[in-house]
Amino acid sequence: MLGDSVAVYLDGGPTADAVASSIVDLTGPGAVLKRAGAISAERLRQAVPNLQAVP
Numbered sequence: 001m002l003g004d005s006v007a008v009y010l011d012g013g014p015t016a017d018a019v020a021s022s023i024v025d026l027t028g029p030g031a032v033l034k035r036a037g038a039i040s041a042e043r044l045r046q047a048v049p050n051l052q053a054v055p
Helices: 041-047
Strands: 024-026 032-035
Touching: none
Parallel strands: none
Antiparallel strands: 024 032
């Protein structure tokens, strides 16, 4: 879906969830949640407290 616009993908393999994957942009000074998915913003913030979410 994102093709060449992304330099690196981290693929955790297949999932049993029917929900799409979460997408986090780490290219800038801070982490930005581009798409909330199987891993919620709240759960991601446990690992990345300053995670920003795109409206």
